[in-house]
Amino acid sequence: MADGVHDSSWLPRSIRAAWGMEERPGRGPKPGLSLERIVDAAIRLADRDGLDAVSMSRVAKELGASTMALYRYVDAKDELLQLMVDAVYGPPPSPAANGESVRAALDRWARAELAVYRAHPWTLRVPITGPPITPNAVRWFESGLRSLGETRLTENEKMETVLLLSVYVRGIESVMREVREAFLQTARTDEDAMSVYEQSLARLIEGQDLPALQRAIASGVIGAEDEPDEEFTFGLERILDGIDAYVAWRAANPAEDS
Amino acid sequence: MADGVHDSSWLPRSIRAAWGMEERPGRGPKPGLSLERIVDAAIRLADRDGLDAVSMSRVAKELGASTMALYRYVDAKDELLQLMVDAVYGPPPSPAANGESVRAALDRWARAELAVYRAHPWTLRVPITGPPITPNAVRWFESGLRSLGETRLTENEKMETVLLLSVYVRGIESVMREVREAFLQTARTDEDAMSVYEQSLARLIEGQDLPALQRAIASGVIGAEDEPDEEFTFGLERILDGIDAYVAWRAANPAEDS
């Protein structure tokens, strides 16, 4: 157990490569491809035709290479997906600057994450399969943590706070997007779809004992088109309110082991 | 446009069947299967072997039928997945009872949703593909809305509040579970995996400029095993704090159109 536990050999090769931890062996022919080119091609495909269009053979075709060539750079498709997501994240927003409130910094952080999902919606369909270990994912986490650096939250609470935010941003945009897309498959325009859904849902629950939903439908909110970030902002404000209150509380009641 | 918009024919057949809206036609042989039996068999498979084990052919085998027989009850696999999820949701918790606070009721609601995910983790891997239209999903929404019935939130805000909660519960349990499972693939026991991750992550970011993460790691929180619902509860409390504050604010500042 002397050294085996301390090395990073459990990391997939391609992830290590993304961290720049892969020695280039001199032997053998020069690689015609590169991890970066493969990831870029896959992102291009996903941006254009959606995540379902990202198959190993299509990515290879995009590069003019054979399917199996990709497996010299990536052990499994799953790794490629992780690297695609990491690449579109890019560098995180800067942490709380001098004089910026924790709330403002976290608000920036959350909206920056939202912007990534808006720019590359397929990201939301890549399943999370483990802790953040890719470079940009780790850096985003760092940036969030650092904005909480001046507070008296415990280290654990800081992590939980960042996790809370990140889970919310991803989750809300994911449902909102899927709902919108389901609507668009039913009707041509957004409003058409919404009103079809509203009326059909109204009919569906007509005889049922669902008064709260019926009131919501009657109020017309479902078919109504609000400003684009309405739902996102409402939830985010509630969360930031809660975090703010807790940060203030912790300032007055510091944890013993902090 | 006279009637076509107002009927529910845009709903998949199997979803209509789940609502009990499908007339039984007298013609033809008696069905040997039923939607319910198919969904049950699929759930049994998912509980036992995970969501990946749920293929149309395996579900059919479980029932002693042919693969294609399932398509007489379900138009696509996606519908089957929706119905599986709906079935394990079951009926929602009761809405706020007399004298119960909004906060307590929403807390019960969130923890009931968590319990579903704990009982059937594969649910978290079924992608959301549209608005809630299955019976239990709609009833859960209704229950959440009803707990907010006595508040002065607008109908839209009530929906956004329920959505916020639901997104959080699903999201946090989903990441926590995937992270835990990724750890378990690396090491035998939970603690082993955690400490391997901790030490490897420490080594990974050793040379990097990631001070906040390094402090978090140094504090030992990553490898530490807290009580099982620690992360879930922390985020939930922040959210409920934020909702509570907003409900109180709305009580003093009612919306004009409510």
Place this chain on the structure above:
DNA sequence: GCATAACTGCGTATGTTATACACAGTGATG
């Protein structure tokens, strides 16, 4: 200079997947 070993790319093969289609039997309705 040359043999070797490590490496890259590729063609082929395998097993699995969802689902389209056509056909055979079935049973109530005209």
Place this chain on the structure above:
DNA sequence: CATCACTGTGTATAACATACGCAGTTATGC
């Protein structure tokens, strides 16, 4: 009794991830 809608099934298709082995390539050790 004929019709016709319905159920179950076998076959076929196209796509998928990926294991394997071979052929060609290049720096290293002699």
